[in-house]
Ligand SMILES: NC(=O)c1ccc[n+]([C@@H]2O[C@H](COP(=O)([O-])OP(=O)(O)OC[C@H]3O[C@@H](n4cnc5c(N)ncnc54)[C@H](O)[C@@H]3O)[C@@H](O)[C@H]2O)c1
């Protein structure tokens with residue numbers, strides 16, 4: 317058994333956390349030999365609900381949980397933390413785009429970035445789930461300059477899982493045989509779910525499914541899946557979001573298998589292999605070794621794909637500008 321690690325989940329009294337906490341405490345993320353100190357951050361009005369969540373965690377009798385700490389204080393939450401799931405933020409309602417949440421939610425990520433900068437371990441790993449996830453991750457990293465930018469990531473794994481499920485259903489395959497479908501860009505309706513490098517049981521997806529479906533219905537179904545769930549449930553996705561968060565951090569912690577890449581929103585480095593502008597959080601195919609991700613170079617980007625990458629890049633640059641304006645205006649008050 318390894319020494320316990322401190323893991324924080326924010327928005328711990330909310331919907332996504334309710335599924336995610338089970339997976340973390342059950343060993344589905346960090347493995348069955350990793351003890352965990354689980355810290356649950358939420359806001360004061362939610363402390364009653366959080367008390368119930370703490371009771372249920374206790375009643376699950378998880379063998380890996382050494383301690384559960386509910387708190388409203390970022391200093392308590394982030395002190396010496398190793399892994400953070402930043403879930404706590406307002407979800408969108410029917411008819412909204414995720415970027416409509418920007419002005420309300422981005423301030424949360426500014427405050428939490430500052431707190432991580434002060435209290436967290438310098439090798440902390442941060443996954444941002446709260447929307448708009450890419451730009452919130454960028455802001456969080458911006459306000460935590462003492463922590464490497466590589467340690468901040470945004471979740472596009474739910475979109476990747478959705479894409480794999482759509483293709484598995486389309487070709488009638490077991491989902492485990494679907495590999496290397498990637499999400500490029502923003503976790504928004506401009507994202508580009510890309511099958512051009514994907515395979516099913518080793519065969520190219522492009523040989524199995526007609527191009528018109530892959531360029532049209534498939535793309536829009538994945539882009540709009542979050543809205544479709546909201547229209548049906550009247551609440552945003554939670555179980556599938558929690559599963560994707562668990563998948564994202566498990567792969568970051570344990571590593572990806574050779575030749576089997578995953579999508580992650582990362583702060584774009586200068587000179588990245590796909591010529592995306594530096595300094596936005598953009599989803600790329602990555603591989604992970606020794607808890608470090610790297611963008612996988614060499615995937616083909618045809619004219620159709622490039623036009624999609626340009627659209628999502630433009631949106632991310634606009635979001636960045638708006639988010640910085642909100643944070644700067646906030647600083648002047
Ligand atoms: N990236 C993705 O793929 C993805 C998928 C699903 C949902 N989301 C987003 O995740 C977020 C959470 O969704 P949910 O369904 O769990 O919402 P929810 O409303 O059920 O829960 C959010 C929780 O966050 C808490 N919270 C608010 N401000 C906080 C703060 N400053 N610090 C700590 N906690 C705070 C709230 O009190 C609440 O308990 C939303 O923004 C949603 O849009 C992202």
Ligand SMILES: O=C(O)C[C@H](O)C(=O)O
Nearest residue numbers: 408414447542543552553
């Ligand atoms: O769509 C939403 O607002 C929630 C989430 O981002 C999703 O993709 O399901």
